[in-house]
Structures are given as C-alpha cells and as structure tokens.
Amino acid sequence: MRFQLTDDQRDLRGGVRELLARRFGREVLRGAVERPGLDRGLWRELGEAGFFGLRLAEAAGGVGLGVPEAVLVFEEAGRALLPGPLVATHLAAGAVPGAATGETVVTAVGGGGLVEWLDEADVVVGEVSGAVALRSVDPLTPLHRVPGAPAAAGPDDLFVLLTAAEQLGTAVRTCEAAVQHARTREQFGRPIGAFQAVKHLCAELLVRVEVARVAVYAAAVTADPVDIAAARLAADEAAVRGARDCLQVYGGMGFTWEVDVHLCLKRAWVRAERGGSITESEELLAGELLVEAG
Amino acid sequence: MDLSYTPEQEEFRARLREWLVKALPALPPKPSPDDWPGRRAYDLGWQRTLYDAGYADVHWDASPTMRLIFLEETETAGAPYVGANFVGLLHAGPTIAAEGTAGQRDRWLPSILRGEEVWCQGFSEPDAGSDLASLRTRARRDGDEYVVTGSKIWTSHAEVADWCELLVRTDPAAPKHRGISWLAMPMDAPGVTVRPLRTLAGSTEFAEVFLDEVRVPVANRVGEENDGWRVTMVTLSFERGTAFVGEVVACRRVLGEIAREARANGRWDDSGVRRRLGRLYAEFRALWRLTQWNVSEGEAPSGGGPGAPGVPGVPGVGGSVFKLRYSRARQELFDSAAEVLGVGALDLEQPWVVDRLSSLSYTIAAGTSEIQRNIVAERILGLPKG
Numbered sequence: 001m002r003f004q005l006t007d008d009q010r011d012l013r014g015g016v017r018e019l020l021a022r023r024f025g026r027e028v029l030r031g032a033v034e035r036p037g038l039d040r041g042l043w044r045e046l047g048e049a050g051f052f053g054l055r056l057a058e059a060a061g062g063v064g065l066g067v068p069e070a071v072l073v074f075e076e077a078g079r080a081l082l083p084g085p086l087v088a089t090h091l092a093a094g095a096v097p098g099a100a101t102g103e104t105v106v107t108a109v110g111g112g113g114l115v116e117w118l119d120e121a122d123v124v125v126g127e128v129s130g131a132v133a134l135r136s137v138d139p140l141t142p143l144h145r146v147p148g149a150p151a152a153a154g155p156d157d158l159f160v161l162l163t164a165a166e167q168l169g170t171a172v173r174t175c176e177a178a179v180q181h182a183r184t185r186e187q188f189g190r191p192i193g194a195f196q197a198v199k200h201l202c203a204e205l206l207v208r209v210e211v212a213r214v215a216v217y218a219a220a221v222t223a224d225p226v227d228i229a230a231a232r233l234a235a236d237e238a239a240v241r242g243a244r245d246c247l248q249v250y251g252g253m254g255f256t257w258e259v260d261v262h263l264c265l266k267r268a269w270v271r272a273e274r275g276g277s278i279t280e281s282e283e284l285l286a287g288e289l290l291v292e293a294g
Numbered sequence: 295m296d297l298s299y300t301p302e303q304e305e306f307r308a309r310l311r312e313w314l315v316k317a318l319p320a321l322p323p324k325p326s327p328d329d330w331p332g333r334r335a336y337d338l339g340w341q342r343t344l345y346d347a348g349y350a351d352v353h354w355d356a357s358p359t360m361r362l363i364f365l366e367e368t369e370t371a372g373a374p375y376v377g378a379n380f381v382g383l384l385h386a387g388p389t390i391a392a393e394g395t396a397g398q399r400d401r402w403l404p405s406i407l408r409g410e411e412v413w414c415q416g417f418s419e420p421d422a423g424s425d426l427a428s429l430r431t432r433a434r435r436d437g438d439e440y441v442v443t444g445s446k447i448w449t450s451h452a453e454v455a456d457w458c459e460l461l462v463r464t465d466p467a468a469p470k471h472r473g474i475s476w477l478a479m480p481m482d483a484p485g486v487t488v489r490p491l492r493t494l495a496g497s498t499e500f501a502e503v504f505l506d507e508v509r510v511p512v513a514n515r516v517g518e519e520n521d522g523w524r525v526t527m528v529t530l531s532f533e534r535g536t537a538f539v540g541e542v543v544a545c546r547r548v549l550g551e552i553a554r555e556a557r558a559n560g561r562w563d564d565s566g567v568r569r570r571l572g573r574l575y576a577e578f579r580a581l582w583r584l585t586q587w588n589v590s591e592g593e594a595p596s597g598g599g600p601g602a603p604g605v606p607g608v609p610g611v612g613g614s615v616f617k618l619r620y621s622r623a624r625q626e627l628f629d630s631a632a633e634v635l636g637v638g639a640l641d642l643e644q645p646w647v648v649d650r651l652s653s654l655s656y657t658i659a660a661g662t663s664e665i666q667r668n669i670v671a672e673r674i675l676g677l678p679k680g
C-alpha cells in the first residue's frame with residue numbers, strides 16, 4: 001500500500017496547475033464573468049493537453065491514464081474555477097467524435113434534470129426536449145432544466161466522482177484564499193489570522209479539505225460506488241462550507257461581486273446539484289452499512 | 295496512489311488472522327471495569343501473549359503499514375486493545391527508544407514488550423493543562439538524584455503503574471519551555487501518593503498524583519537536563535499520530551451494530567435516522583482513508599525517525615487533522631446510538647450508553663480540539679500566533 005501521489009501524478013498535477021494558471025488566471029476568470037461564453041480556443045488547448053482524452057488508450061489518440069489521474073486533473077480545474085461542461089466532455093471522449101481533441105463540446109443531463117451550457121454545446125448526452133432556461137445563480141454556468149426528469153435517476157458514478165474532484169479543488173481554493181486573507185488583512189493592529197475565531201475557521205477549512213481529498217482519491221483508486229458516494233458527500237461539504245467560511249473570513253469584501261469567493265460558492269452549489277440528490281447518496285451509504293453489518 | 299497490499303503484507307495478515315483464531319479463545323474472562331488489579335493483569339497478560347507469539351514489538355519495529363494491518367486485524371477479531379500498556383507501548387516506550395541511552399533502552403523497553411511493567415503519563419498539572427509548558431512540579435538536583443515535589447492530575451492508570459513518565463521543572467529561572475526535564479519515576483518511590491478521581495462515567499480512569507520530596511536518580515532522566523520539552527514533543531506526536539487506528543475499525547463495527555439495532559427496533563424507518571447513519575458511515579470510511587494516507591506518508595523515506603534503529607518515523611502534525619475530525623465523529627457515533635435507543639439511552643445497562651459518556655473526553659484528552667485547531671492553523675497553515 002502506498003496511498004500517496006506518485007512522482008508522475010505529482011508532475012501531472014503540477015503541469016495542469018501551471019497550464020491553468022497561464023491560460024485561466026484570475027484576470028481571464030474575471031473577464032469571463034463579464035463576458036460569459038465558452039472559449040473555444042481554450043477548449044481546444046485543453047484537448048491538446050490531454051484534458052479530455054486522458055483516459056483513452058494511446059492507440060485511440062488518448063493519453064492512456066486512469067481515473068486517479070483524471071481526478072487530479074479535475075481537482076485543478078475546480079481550483080481554477082474553469083468553466084464549461086468539462087466532466088461531460090471528458091466522459092464523452094472516445095464515444096463522441098471530436099470530444100477528446102476539444103473540437104466538440106459535449107454536455108449532459110445531470111442530477112435533477114440540470115443541463116449546463118446547453119446553448120453552447122455541440123452534443124448533448126441525455127434527453128433535453130422541453131428544457132427550460134434558468135436565470136443561473138452562477139455567472140459562469142448557464143443552466144437549463146429538463147422538466148419532469150426523474151429525481152431518482154442519478155448520474156453515473158464517474159460523473160459524480162469527477163464532479164467531486166472539482167469540488168475538492170474549489171475547496172482547496174477557498175482554503176488558500178481564506179488563509180491568504182487572514183495573513184494579510186490587519187485589524188486591531190494585527191493580522192486577523194492571529195485571532196482565534198478566524199484561525200479556527202481556517203483550521204476547519206483545511207480539515208474538511210484533507211478529509212475530502214482522501215475520500216476522493218480513494219474512490220478514484222477503487223471506483224467503488226459506495227466510496228464514490230462517500231467522496232461526494234465529503235467534497236460537497238468541503239466546497240460549500242469552505243466557501244461560506246472563506247466569505248466570513250473576508251468580511252464585507254466577501255460579500256462583494258469583485259472578490260472571487262462568491263464564484264466558488266455558486267459553482268459549488270451548481271456542482272452539488274449536478275452530482276444528483278444528496279439524500280440518494282446518504283441512502284445508498286445507509287443501505288450498504290446494513291449489508292456490511294450483516 | 296495504491297491501496298493494495300504487497301504479498302508480504304498479505305501473508306503477515308493471513309498469519310496473524312490464523313493465530314488470532316487460536317489465541318483469542320484462550321483469553322481469560324474480561325475483568326470488570328472497576329477491578330483495576332484485574333485489568334492490569336489482563337492487559338499485561340495479553341501483551342505477554344503477543345510477545346510469546348512474536349507480535350509484541352509491532353508498534354515499534356514494524357513498518358507503519360504492518361502496524362496498520364496488525365491494529366486492523368486484532369480489532370476486527372475482537373482482541374483486547376493495549377489498555378494499561380498504552381503509555382508504555384505508545385508514549386514512553388517510543389520516547390525512550392528515540393531519545394534514551396543504550397542502558398535506558400535495555401532497562402525499560404524489554405519489560406514493556408514482555409508485558410511486565412505498566413507506565414503512566416505524568417504531564418498535566420492542576421495549573422498546567424493546555425499550557426503544559428507552564429508546569430511547576432519542581433525537581434531539585436541533589437548529587438546523583440533529583441528531589442521532586444509537586445502534583446500531577448488526570449494521570450490515567452496511575453493506580454496500577456510501575457513507572458511514570460514525568461515532566462518536571464529543573465530550571466525555574468529559564469523561559470518556560472527551556473527548564474523542563476523528562477524523568478522516569480518509579481511509582482513505588484517514597485513520597486508518591488495516588489488519589490483516584492471518579493470520571494463522569496462513574497469509573498476511576500485517572501488520578502491525582504502528589505509528589506513530596508520524591509527521590510529519582512539522575513540516571514532516570516531521558517534526554518538532556520532542561521531539554522525535556524523537545525523530548526515531550528516526540529512523545530506527543532506519537533500520541534496524536536498513531537493512537538487511534540484500532541478505534542476507527544471499532545467505530546465502524548459499532549456503527550453497523552447501531553444500524554442493526556435501528557432496523558430491529560423500527561428506528562430505521564425514519565429517513566432522518568437512516569441518512570445520519572449513512573453520513574456517519576461515509577465519515578468513518580473517510581477516516582480510514584485518512585489513516586491509510588497518514589500511514590503511507592510515514593512510510594516515506596523522509597519520515598524516518600531519529601535515534602535508535604527500528605523507531606518508526608515521528609508522525610507529523612497531520613495527526614491533529616485526524617484527531618480533530620475523529621474525536622467529533624466518535625461523539626456523533628454514540629449520539630446516533632442514543633437517537634436509535636430512544637429512552638434506552640438513559641439506561642446505563644444498555645449498550646453504548648457508557649461509551650457515549652466516555653466519548654465526551656475525546657475532544658479534551660491528548661490536546662483539546664481548540665488546541666488542535668491552533669496547531670493546524672499555526673503549524674500547517676502558517677497563521678500568526680495569537
């Protein structure tokens with residue numbers, strides 16, 4: 001057993017982080033908020049970098065890596081708040097022509113009949129007739145909803161897992177932002193991070209991140225539906241509560257449009273719905289618990 | 295990221311499992327919680343059994359992964375946990391192994407491994423709890439002895455211990471972290487008085503220890519004079535890093551039993567109850583993954599411990615992350631048992647009711663949750679000290 005990143009996995013994560021910092025740094029992120037729309041150029045670059053074809057065999061033009069590597073890549077996407085139906089396009093690679101290379105943008109019907117980026121997508125997985133546009137809470141995720149979509153028909157496991165990986169990345173971002181602000185913002189003549197109430201919010205942010213991280217990584221290794229359900233619960237909590245606590249650490253600034261915290265929170269809300277009903281995940285775990293107990 | 299075990303590790307697991315099947319039925323009946331001499335004999339007897347079978351030093355010599363397997367399998371099989379051997383095996387022993395002289399290691403380690411001597415931990419004092427470094431128990435040098443006067447509190451197993459790992463102040467003039475020394479004190483020395491304290495669970499798990507001019511040989515000091523704080527940090531990091539592996543396995547089993555009880559008594563039909571139990575199941579699965587993650591980190595060559603051969607890597611502050619989350623989860627576990635039991639949760643005869651009471655100490659003992667959050671924020675996240 002060696003439940004740690006390998007050197008290759010570390011390099012992969014570092015490489016993706018670098019690419020995203022270069023191509024989707026804060027300025028670009030804020031630009032995208034003001035001028036929403038999918039950046040096709042970036043999408044193709046992601047395709048070239050292997051973002052979508054990561055798990056396809058090399059013979060099929062992919063990178064030939066596994067689910068753990070995909071999880072690391074999606075964690076970075078979540079950390080960068082990269083917009084677009086990334087998970088759906090990744091999962092369509094190999095099945096939908098052009099998805100792997102980033103030529104084709106693919107979206108899918110997620111939990112609760114939610115469809116992201118419907119107007120911009122070239123291909124939709126799932127039935128979307130009668131889809132109604134929502135006025136999306138997240139400025140970087142246009143949303144539609146398919147009326148009457150059965151609530152219980154949850155998305156596939158891998159869709160849920162990669163969504164959880166994005167949640168993990170966003171949770172990491174909120175933790176980093178909160179700590180950074182706590183170190184630099186001064187009140188009463190000291191950095192606010194010296195005050196225990198603030199310090200303890202930051203500590204809890206990290207604890208939730210680390211618990212979500214091991215749950216998501218382990219689920220990537222086992223691909224077990226029970227592990228995936230556990231991982232999504234931990235990751236949703238880390239992302240949503242992380243953004244809330246980060247907002248608190250930012251004070252009034254946290255309530256502004258200008259600071260990025262709200263983007264983290266809103267995206268985390270969208271993904272928590274996309275991953276299907278939380279109740280379903282809890283019930284799945286409860287059922288499995290009884291089975292294990294015999 | 296690899297969660298599979300090597301053939302060597304699997305073989306170790308299989309052999310251990312096979313041995314447990316034979317060894318456990320030979321155990322004497324479990325003594326009652328109030329029978330301290332009986333508990334001491336039982337816990338030492340189990341350690342002796344492990345020693346004879348070649349498993350005694352698994353806490354020290356084996357790789358962290360082997361230790362994980364050992365704790366997982368013994369707990370799953372329902373074997374006794376370390377009990378009264380806790381301080382010897384998990385604090386004092388590893389500290390002596392890492393920081394003691396060859397003579398000290400020869401004197402104290404074999405008797406811990408063979409289940410011959412019990413240790414207790416005399417750190418906390420009435421006025422020095424979270425702020426441990428402010429401790430005041432004084433040790434005055436008199437030739438080749440220290441003369442120790444003061445009092446300790448919350449000393450678990452003090453009534454049945456042979457030795458106490460004792461923190462004393464050897465230089466009252468120095469800044470508080472620099473005047474402390476670590477001594478091994480025989481509990482039968484003249485001047486040691488133990489007064490048991492009753493816990494809220496009704497039992498006497500810990501005691502006050504009064505020290506009145508107790509003479510302790512200077513040769514019993516581990517580490518340099520006034521360097522005891524550093525030695526202590528070694529000990530505490532063991533406590534925070536590796537102590538709970540078996541308990542996570544046990545909690546997962548208890549959770550299953552609670553679920554079965556809920557189904558039997560109808561509480562399972564309440565979706566709120568089911569969902570909370572499902573969440574706790576996710577929580578304990580994640581805590582197990584965190585354990586595996588930390589253990590794997592401990593395997594890394596860079597984690598190698600100082601000093602004596604065979605000493606496992608000193609676990610890092612990551613143990614605080616684990617302890618924070620685990621202590622809360624354990625309390626939630628027994629709260630959920632109470633929810634399932636309903637009125638039964640008020641009956642001390644029912645299962646889990648005493649465990650629920652005991653779980654209340656988890657966010658206090660071995661560094662309170664507030665102190666753990668300070669550690670995480672200051673040492674991992676680098677926030678300024680308050």
Ligand SMILES: Cc1cc2nc3c(=O)[nH]c(=O)nc-3n(C[C@H](O)[C@H](O)[C@H](O)COP(=O)(O)OP(=O)(O)OC[C@H]3O[C@@H](n4cnc5c(N)ncnc54)[C@H](O)[C@@H]3O)c2cc1C
Binds near residue numbers: 415659
């Ligand atoms: C079951 C049990 C077994 C124990 N066994 C042993 C043993 O064998 N040997 C031994 O030496 N000790 C033992 N202890 C003692 C234990 O380590 C202390 O209880 C613990 O360190 C807290 O100290 P205290 O009780 O003095 O509480 P205090 O330090 O007085 O704390 C009281 C409250 O104040 C908070 N607080 C204190 N300082 C801060 C701060 N800087 N920031 C924020 N909050 C703060 C605490 O978090 C807590 O909520 C045991 C305790 C228990 C409960």
